[in-house]
Amino acid sequence: MKTPPAAAVSPMQRHSISGPISTSKPLTALSDKRPNYGEIPVQEHLLRTSSTSRPASLPRVPAMESAKTISVSRRSSEEMKRDISAPEGASPASLMAMGTTSPQLSLSSSPTASVTPTTRSRIREERKDPLSALAREYGGSKRNALLKWCQKKTEGYQNIDITNFSSSWNDGLAFCALLHTYLPAHIPYQELNSQDKRRNFTLAFQAAESVGIKSTLDINEMVRTERPDWQSVMLYVTAIYKYFET
Numbered sequence: 001m002k003t004p005p006a007a008a009v010s011p012m013q014r015h016s017i018s019g020p021i022s023t024s025k026p027l028t029a030l031s032d033k034r035p036n037y038g039e040i041p042v043q044e045h046l047l048r049t050s051s052t053s054r055p056a057s058l059p060r061v062p063a064m065e066s067a068k069t070i071s072v073s074r075r076s077s078e079e080m081k082r083d084i085s086a087p088e089g090a091s092p093a094s095l096m097a098m099g100t101t102s103p104q105l106s107l108s109s110s111p112t113a114s115v116t117p118t119t120r121s122r123i124r125e126e127r128k129d130p131l132s133a134l135a136r137e138y139g140g141s142k143r144n145a146l147l148k149w150c151q152k153k154t155e156g157y158q159n160i161d162i163t164n165f166s167s168s169w170n171d172g173l174a175f176c177a178l179l180h181t182y183l184p185a186h187i188p189y190q191e192l193n194s195q196d197k198r199r200n201f202t203l204a205f206q207a208a209e210s211v212g213i214k215s216t217l218d219i220n221e222m223v224r225t226e227r228p229d230w231q232s233v234m235l236y237v238t239a240i241y242k243y244f245e246t
Contacts, residue, residue: 129142130241131241146234146237147162147163150162154177157173160173160177166228166233169228170222171200173194173200175201178240179240182244183211186206186207187204201217202219213239214239217233217236
């Protein structure tokens, strides 16, 4: 037996079957249920704790009190130093004098303070004329003093006998011996002899010129003569003395 097909239901009939649709509530009703935050009680202890949680500020030290403290500490350190360095039995007045006075330099400690005008004039004279100091050392005239100096410098050299400024210098050995005491590398004195006059004079004059002493004597004239001019010889020996001894 066949069942008849169900009849089709229209949309209108569906709506009527499910019942009437509920209407939405007005907005005023929703607003009535909002909480009023102004009515919420605030706990008093939270406000108290928040106000007391800030750290208390430290009291400030006045600037004048700190300055006084620094000055007192400095003064105390200086007094301690004075007490350590002060001798026993020293009075407070002497300690104050020690702190305030400073040592003064003595003018007498200068090396030129004791030089008298007479000494200064003598030094200037010796610079102009070096033989004046030599004359005071050996005594007598400048010529004799220079002669004694030559004898002392050439003491111990063979074939040397200086008694004047003329014939004692005619072979050139006296010049070589005198310069050999200052410039031994320039003059081979052991190889020289009195017969080779030209070589002796040449070696002596070249050695003197090597240090800046210009020759005022002529080699040809010195070789030819037996008695050279004593003033010319003395002038040349004076130049040697002035260069090496002054």
